[in-house]
Amino acid sequence: MDPPNGRPSFEIHIVSSVDSPDFSQLTRTLTRSKLIALDAEWKPLRSPNHSSFPRVSLLQIACQFHLDQPNDSVVFLLDLLSLPLSSVGDLLRDVFVSPHVLKLGFRFKQDLVNLSTTFCSYGGVSGLDRIEPFMDITSIYNHLHHKQYGRKMHKQAKSLAAICSEVLEFSLSKELQCSDWSYRPLTEEQIAYAAMDAHCLLEIFNIFNSKVLQEGDVLRNVSVPSIEMNLGLKVILEKQDSHEKILRTKISEASYIIRATASDFPQSTATVRAHCSASSSINCMPMDEGLLKIVKRYGEKIILKESDKMPRTSKRKGKRSSTMKVVCSEKKILGVEDWQGQPPWDLSLGGDGCPKFLCDVMVEGLAKHLRCIGIDAAVPFSKKPDSRELIDQACKEKRVLLTRDAKLLRHEYLLCNQIYRVKSLLKNEQLLEVIETFNLKISEDQLMSRCTKCNGRFIQKPLTTEEAVLAAKGFQRIPDCLFDKNLEFWQCMDCHQLYWEGTQYHNAVQKFIDVCKLNE
Template sequence: MDHPAPAAPPPLPVHLVTGGGSSPNLAHLLRSLAAARVVALDAEWKPRRRGSPAAAPAPLGDGTPLAPETFPAPPKFPTVTLLQVACRGGDGGEGERGEVFVVDLLAVPLADLWAPLRELFQRPDALKLGFRFKQDLVYLSATFAAALGRDAGFDRVEPFLDITNVYYYLKGHDTQKKHPKETKSLATICEELLSVSLSKELQCSDWSCRPLSEGQIQYAASDAYYLLDIFDLFQQKMTTEGTCSSTTELTSDRHCSSTVIECSSSGYDIYSGGYLMPIVTKYSEKILLTESDTKPRSSRRKEKLKLPTNAKCKDKVDCSTEWQGPPPWDPSIGGDGYPKFLCDVMIEGLAKHLRCVGIDAAIPSSKKPEPRELLNQTYKEGRILLTRDVKLLKYQYLASNQVYRVKSLLKHDQLAEVIDTFQLKISEDKLMSRCTKCNGSFIQKPLSLEEAVEASKGFQVIPSCLFNRNLEFWKCTDCNQLYWELMVERNELNRIII
């Protein structure tokens, strides 16, 4: 089975939009919005933990904070700090190159953006694309209303096409039936339709911190850009099928509108003449925000997740994200003094980093383990379960407080966090003492070049360029994998742990 290729940065120039009315990139964005016929939209905001306070309202366009009496109490919604826009002008077809903008809402006066965005959202000749965009619109509307006044929100987006519906259309799903309850993620949709892998490592990064990293900018731009690529597949399928009447409906309307120009099997261009009119008329929908959408609602789901009042484990559950020790290897509670971890599937890369510094770090015994399987392995092997999944914390009572939620996103930072949290003592003689492939131990004595060549026969090829270098070879006692040590690797590990 072919694995999807990692997502490259968008092949279009990415414009980071900052500054006020004199900003060239802001002027470029406004011109593109006015000319756009197909626009892909996405938004980012700082992830909020339970119980965190609402963000303060953004300032006016001139940077002056609003006086308290001039605005109502801000809704308890996250403040949108980044808006991604990928747009195409002309006829909106594949041939149009298009452009991608990453708009820094903390650095652009919202007063300069409100009218152009509102016009774009309601323009009938511009088709808007999004992935479950209603929540983004709610937060975006609340952000503008908090900064500019109650009437400065957004109440609708039309015509709109949800990429989720496009996905089910392209997969031949019977649209007379309801879509599956568990909707696909955008990463999964891109993987299945485009054979590209969208890394979501930065999804929960702090989008309110400035400056934005290059990785954040490219990540944000990709989420909007690939919506256009998916729309291209939709266009191709419609063109190939030839007739409007033979296509599977994306909406509940079972009849082709009289305003739709009849397509012919001779290859009618669906964008000619009326541009996007056939698609807009036949397949689009609209997002309408009601008054109830602008008011935060207490989550019923949270109530369902609460343990019954008579649950025996009630008093033992502690969902704190801070480690409260002692770890199971602590000699004071009968441990052997040797740290051991289990990294769940979300952070398997951290396991390799821990092994590089000599720490016993296992991965789940199955590819898609259930929470109880993870906790059972943790308990039996006396390990600490490392995870990014906050939901696993509620199962801590099954493994005597042996679950720790890693807060950092990048692997090097995660390694430093674990070393600091558990006060791990890393010495130079432990570096590269475990197999990064299987977690096994190396033989105590390094192999000579001749011994390594003999050990590699029929199993592993040693590059000939290494024969004239003064290297030490090591062999894993469990999986027989051969390693050779370069000083640059050891220096890099020293830099991480110091």
């Protein structure tokens, strides 16, 4: 797979008009695809008590034509803010329920809920409430894990990024997940991210197919519906009640019968294919035996109930705040959201002059970025700290608490120089925002001078290879390829993690030189 910092190598089509060549390409591709992966993007709703579902801005459809040709794939990004929803609703509904196309998704039920309400509210289209046959990537991962380790997974929620890292050995960045997907035009980064999010589902399925299914783990005793292929049409019709069955058969299923008589009527298959294409924009040719077996054994379905499409509101009970209290609360938030006063590490306040931050779970990635540029950035002691614990730790260690949680700003015991609400969504932009807000002085000598794992400082004197081997014994493995390179090793004074100036180090240094604009 390709990294998401540029356009991936596979083909991407942005579909924003039904009259465009991209839309024609989409309909043609769906007539050939046996396997598709689905994902959706929308602008996040900030309020936890919203009374409606978010409007889906983008629907990603990654298509693969054949099970044995994993590289033969293409991704379509359907711009649902530009496309007339009434014109694509029938197409999507046909795709979602086609028995001849296996659909993949990652926890797709909520995506389907949002799609269904979007098409109903903004296009007057109903019926987008089921997907079958379907396979969830979480289930696929569990099968892979069971195959590799011989034991079932404990119930736990693995993120798609974690699954990609383990199965594909590829780091799927989720930085753009909460970006504003309603803004047009989409950035190149958003396009690459959206396409990769859908395409990686195909990649994971193909690993599943090669490692689990191709080793004899596919159905052994499951019967696959078959037609008597050696019988002519005349013999089939002479069977009792068979004419009634054939009359009830849909045109998409009739291809089984046409295949049985193809030798006598060479133009029959082409005629039915033309009929299928004219009546539907989806693949109506039956799945091959391998894919059909997969569906029979592992296939699922998603069916929405009416209750799924009812917005969920907070169940908290109690007295409602008056309008005056709400206004005062909003003023309080606006009053402390921007940075005010001197930071607690300031010399005039009794600090040591060294910038120190505490990053809560919402900006945990920012903590690692700050460490990479040599800034002291701690994380909470406990995994799920309450507000009071965060404030106590920040005060005790004379740190500024960095967060994106607006609720923290409502606490009366907070001081304006104890907390800062980070406005940016992406880690690089967050880093620049903190540097500019607190007027941090960054030099190239500071880069990579802290342990990214625990925030500790490095031992001042570098270790030789022999000293590093001794220090790493029973704790950390040093790759054999490093022994002949005469490298210097650095060790964290707190957690004893070892680092060396290899390719990864130099790439990281160059990255932060560029991000912090140290060359300008």
